[in-house]
Amino acid sequence: MDDKKYLGYMRVSSREQNEERQRIALLERGVSNDNIYMDKQSGKNFDRPQYKKMLQKLNGNTVLFVKSIDRLGRNYADLNEQW
Known part of the structure; x- marks a missing residue:
C-alpha cells in the first residue's frame, strides 16, 4: 500500500495568467x-x-509535484537554498 501523500504547487505571476494547464498536469499525476x-x-x-x-x-x-521548476521561483540559487 502506498502511504505517500501527494501535494502539488502551482504559481502564476499575474491574475491574467491561466493556471489550468498546471492544474491539469497535477491532477494527471494523481x-x-x-x-x-x-x-x-x-x-x-x-x-x-x-x-x-x-x-x-x-x-x-x-x-x-510541480509542473515546472520555475513555478517554485525565478532565481535558481534561491531555489537551491530553499530546498
Whole structure:
C-alpha cells in the first residue's frame, strides 16, 4: 500500500495568467484538488501564503509535484537554498 501523500504547487505571476494547464498536469499525476496549493504572485521570493502553507504539510512521506521548476521561483540559487 502506498502511504505517500501527494501535494502539488502551482504559481502564476499575474491574475491574467491561466493556471489550468498546471492544474491539469497535477491532477494527471494523481494529486487531488484538495492537495493543490496555488499562488497568483511573482516568483521573486518565497513570501507567498499558499507556498508557506504547503511547506507545513511536507514530511518524509510527502511527494511534491510541480509542473515546472520555475513555478517554485525565478532565481535558481534561491531555489537551491530553499530546498
